[in-house]
Amino acid sequence: MLMGEYLHTVDNKGRIILPSKLRDELGDSFILTKGLDNCLFVYSKEEWAILENKLKQLPLAKPEARAFVRFFFAGAAELECDKQGRVLLPNNLREYAKLEKDVAVIGVSNRVEIWSKELWDKYNEEVGPTVTQIAEDLAGLGI
Template sequence: MLMGEFQHNIDAKGRLIVPAKLRDDLGENFVLTKGLDGCLFGYPVSEWAKLEVKLNEMPLSKKDARTFVRYFYAGASEVEIDKQGRINIPQSLREHAAITKGCMIIGVSDRIEIWDEARWQAYAKEAEENFDQIAETMSDFGF
């Protein structure tokens, strides 16, 4: 299970250290793609395969489904963790997430998310301020 919050800096070549605590669950290679809320999603290959099954079941007759699948796959890239524990994030993905220097890498169960540090801090502050209210609605999801 992927969990935790880690701060690292991306270098000028687009390389980012993947925290050691996340590397075993991610594997040597994993899939990085455009995520929601302005971040990147990183999936272990086994989780990506499960997601692909669901994406392939989406109805081609629905425009929103086609758009989502295209955008999600178009941004996807398989990345490899090098001997120094780094990945190289493609420029298009760095631009999508507005990543320039400080990054937050967070574990979210079956995936990681990579955020620009300032964007994550703003998002986390808002989530913290509304956490009790959000928690009350979780019963709608069977929690």
């Protein structure tokens, strides 16, 4: 399971270090794509295959389904870390997630998310006070 929060920086070549605990779970190569909330999602190849199969089931005739599939696949890239545990983030994905210097790398069960530290802090400020209410709302789902 992918979990934890790690703070890193983007170097001048556009690379970040993926923590070893997360690298071990992701495998030698993995998929990086646009995520929701202006972050990046990182999936192991196995988890990406599960997501891909689910997305293939969406109805092609629905514009929303086509847009959602395009969103994930158009920006996706298969990547691997170098010997120092760094991964080069493609420029288009760095721009999408506003990754300039400080980043938060977080494990979220079946994926890793890479956030601009500024956006991560803002997200936590907005969501933090409402987590109790969110938990209460999700109680009906067995959580």
